[in-house]
Amino acid sequence: MENDFDELRKRMIKSAKEKIKMNYESEEYALIQAINAYNEALKSQNLFYERLTEWYGLYFPEVSVSSPKALASLALILNSDRSIGKEAIESAIGDAGKAESIARKLEGSIGRLMGEEERNVIIEYAKLLLDMSDSIEKLDAYISAAVGRLLPNTAYITEDKIAAELLSKAGSMERLATFPASTVQLLGAEKALFKHIKFGSKPPKYGVIFKLPEVTNARKDLKGRIARLYATKIAMALKADYYTKNFIAEKLKNDISNGIKRISSSPIKEKPKREQRMGQNQHRKFDGKKRFHGRR
Amino acid sequence: MENDFDELRKRMIKSAKEKIKMNYESEEYALIQAINAYNEALKSQNLFYERLTEWYGLYFPEVSVSSPKALASLALILNSDRSIGKEAIESAIGDAGKAESIARKLEGSIGRLMGEEERNVIIEYAKLLLDMSDSIEKLDAYISAAVGRLLPNTAYITEDKIAAELLSKAGSMERLATFPASTVQLLGAEKALFKHIKFGSKPPKYGVIFKLPEVTNARKDLKGRIARLYATKIAMALKADYYTKNFIAEKLKNDISNGIKRISSSPIKEKPKREQRMGQNQHRKFDGKKRFHGRR
Numbered sequence: 036m037e038n039d040f041d042e043l044r045k046r047m048i049k050s051a052k053e054k055i056k057m058n059y060e061s062e063e064y065a066l067i068q069a070i071n072a073y074n075e076a077l078k079s080q081n082l083f084y085e086r087l088t089e090w091y092g093l094y095f096p097e098v099s100v101s102s103p104k105a106l107a108s109l110a111l112i113l114n115s116d117r118s119i120g121k122e123a124i125e126s127a128i129g130d131a132g133k134a135e136s137i138a139r140k141l142e143g144s145i146g147r148l149m150g151e152e153e154r155n156v157i158i159e160y161a162k163l164l165l166d167m168s169d170s171i172e173k174l175d176a177y178i179s180a181a182v183g184r185l186l187p188n189t190a191y192i193t194e195d196k197i198a199a200e201l202l203s204k205a206g207s208m209e210r211l212a213t214f215p216a217s218t219v220q221l222l223g224a225e226k227a228l229f230k231h232i233k234f235g236s237k238p239p240k241y242g243v244i245f246k247l248p249e250v251t252n253a254r255k256d257l258k259g260r261i262a263r264l265y266a267t268k269i270a271m272a273l274k275a276d277y278y279t280k281n282f283i284a285e286k287l288k289n290d291i292s293n294g295i296k297r298i299s300s301s302p303i304k305e306k307p308k309r310e311q312r313m314g315q316n317q318h319r320k321f322d323g324k325k326r327f328h329g330r331r
Numbered sequence: 332m333e334n335d336f337d338e339l340r341k342r343m344i345k346s347a348k349e350k351i352k353m354n355y356e357s358e359e360y361a362l363i364q365a366i367n368a369y370n371e372a373l374k375s376q377n378l379f380y381e382r383l384t385e386w387y388g389l390y391f392p393e394v395s396v397s398s399p400k401a402l403a404s405l406a407l408i409l410n411s412d413r414s415i416g417k418e419a420i421e422s423a424i425g426d427a428g429k430a431e432s433i434a435r436k437l438e439g440s441i442g443r444l445m446g447e448e449e450r451n452v453i454i455e456y457a458k459l460l461l462d463m464s465d466s467i468e469k470l471d472a473y474i475s476a477a478v479g480r481l482l483p484n485t486a487y488i489t490e491d492k493i494a495a496e497l498l499s500k501a502g503s504m505e506r507l508a509t510f511p512a513s514t515v516q517l518l519g520a521e522k523a524l525f526k527h528i529k530f531g532s533k534p535p536k537y538g539v540i541f542k543l544p545e546v547t548n549a550r551k552d553l554k555g556r557i558a559r560l561y562a563t564k565i566a567m568a569l570k571a572d573y574y575t576k577n578f579i580a581e582k583l584k585n586d587i588s589n590g591i592k593r594i595s596s597s598p599i600k601e602k603p604k605r606e607q608r609m610g611q612n613q614h615r616k617f618d619g620k621k622r623f624h625g626r627r
Contacts, residue, residue, distance in 0.1 A: 068386035090364035156473040177452040
């Protein structure tokens, strides 16, 4: 009897473990981590780039380069006696014309001459920035590959990173696939949405999908309609990605470009005059008061 | 005549350049960059550590380590078939007992088995985290060395990083040395100070020097007085560091410990009752209105 009970207990624990295991079997959770890691690393990179620009500016204030990689490579070769040479600069930033002008500026530079200790620590920092941009590229490559496996339709009509971010906001493929177009449209705009519900501010028109160039660059009065069009098609693509696994993105993309043509040909809406607007949309305007007074 | 003018112009530009150059001759500007880089890198490291904890948790949710370095080292060796072995784990985290238990947990782990691609990208990320902690250590070492050269008195009575942060908040050694004790006490508390001036909220008691353990761990009603004591002595140390370059920190430290003893022996102040407090300090209480209505 005692043994039976033990046996049963073990079997139940094993089966529970199996169930949890199955829940994590899909690659989607790794993709969610990767896209979040990517976004965070991008932010850190910008911060480090700004810092290195300022720091390097002490030694060579005349220089200006346009990318973290170029700046870090340049910082790596700057030495205490400024005898770098055009060739070294060229191989660091990969631009002969620019290297020429940088070498000339360096000769007459008013920057501070660095001590050996300072040099070692700024080189260390520049190396870290270079490593970071390498890692970001590798994260990027992984995200594209994983999105190709998990969300081929969605990625085809949008972009790899937008597809991954939609997944990250939803939390799982299953949840994402069940969302209606309206939810897809506003994924990532939760803050603005709750502000609208709670304080009556303007409702948001788009969340993550705002990053689509077709939405960003659209005429202002059409942005919302184009975002909705995209959301409708993305919702269909998501269902295909999760349930049927068919590739329907070619057709969806056609639909989208037709839809955009149709929407774009609509006449420019006259902006209603202020008095009219106040009358019509008063319920939408922020009146300075909370709408709901429930507990928080 | 034309030539004379050209000659003069060149000479003037040269002299202006010399003057700018002299302004940056001191190491203090490199130190300011280094302490800022250090603080930013520390924040990024925490962010990356949290992310890796979550990510690694997909593959091995049972593990728990206490430092970014240990976690990253562990992530580096985890492979797709989980055949790591106790020895490898031990050499990664440097703790035999812990390695034993981790190896046991790994055998029965319910985590996801990672594909080759996922493995490469998480290893890349873990490496970046390791590089970052190395860089942070090197920045730390540079900061200590530079503070020892520039602010020996201040660092002796406080801490290397507190001295560097005071310098960073002030912007230059010269400015820092001219500050009175009251300004030193509140360096780094600018936000709270302006809130006090503008809205009448409680005045701040300390800025950067709050990080001193003697202040942090002081009795609540004495924190302000101990902070002021420190600020007085720090202001003296700063003047010695910038002007006389004498080492007076030994004496200052003595003064501080005597002062703390004296302050600590004062009886615990009874907190005034609410009605009394309202009467006495009404002008300090936030009355919900701005004090000044000047333009911002």
